[in-house]
Amino acid sequence: MAAFGRHYEIAPTLTAQPLSCMRRGKRQDVTCGDRVSYCHTxxxxxxxxxxHPRTSLLYRADAHRxxxxxxxxTQVLVVVAPEPTYHDELLSRCLIAAEAAGIPAAIVLNKxxxxxxxxEAAQALGYYDALGYPVIQLSALQNVTPLQPVLDRQLSILVGQSGMGKSTLINALKPNAAARTAAISRVLDSGKHTTTATRCYPLQEGSALIDSPGLQGFGLAYLGAHTLIRYFREFSALEGQCRFSDCRHLHEPGCALKQWAEGHPRRELRLRYLTTLQQENSRQRY
Ligand SMILES: Nc1nc2c(ncn2[C@@H]2O[C@H](COP(=O)(O)OP(=O)(O)OP(=O)(O)O)[C@@H](O)[C@H]2O)c(=O)[nH]1
Ligand SMILES: [Mg+2]
Ligand SMILES: [Zn+2]
Known part of the structure; x- marks a missing residue:
């Protein structure tokens, strides 16, 4: 039901009183949404x-951790907002992680x-919508009904930067949730990293929603530099079509990806995210 540091809360059913738990040994191999065997102390x-074996696992990693x-x-909901400014590259990385984990993803444009x-944000996000990541536009402070059908019968997780309004969404969807929220910093154009635990909130029967702490980055070190292209929906079909089989899609002549992206700022941006990740992941040993 909840994970914070090496502490966990578990419950035999979604609505039962939770039990405060530690993991035996020093392992940190358990997370919110896991099914576990436990004993009372x-x-x-x-x-x-x-x-227990999982049907899916969403995770991030750098070279060390x-x-x-x-x-x-069963669903990843990446929450973005116009204020503080959301980072498009971080959004892309969340989608790549979901793609690699085989979990359907959608984007919630809050505020x-x-x-x-x-x-303006809605317009920019149209690119992702066209790729098949639905964009749900709403205001957590005014009306969250656009999200309700999306949550039905799903175990969904809200991920995103600090200050996007993830916990505010939780409170709007579950009036007695009392998830802590905090005003953003206009000066720093950022949130205040208010949520510190990953926590599952049961909604109507059969659905639940996980709130998570704001992300500052999203390392994908576990994805091989050469396999990354498969998780970019618009580029995956072009795999193997460059003139050189070892094309890095940077400056090589006859690059199918570069040709396709040229003159389209959003495509060029996504190609840069891909090549950045490729360079990141070929430099570091994982
Ligand atoms: N105008 C407006 N403000 C909102 C909306 N949703 C949330 N906020 C505000 O945004 C600020 C941050 O909201 P939180 O819910 O704490 O953000 P969070 O994504 O949970 O942030 P972390 O827990 O730090 O990751 C709060 O001041 C909210 O009141 C919205 O729909 N419209
Ligand atoms: Mg929060
Ligand atoms: Zn290429």
């Missing part, structure tokens, strides 16, 4: 003995009440 305390985000989720800046 006290009336409301326990130890996690083992982690893996960080599990959630297990068994639609902010007017023109929200309109």
């Amino acid at each position: 006290g009336p409301d305390q326990g130890v996690i003995e083992s982690v 893996e960080k599990l985000l959630a297990a068994n989720v 639609s009440d902010l007017g023109l800046v929200a309109e």
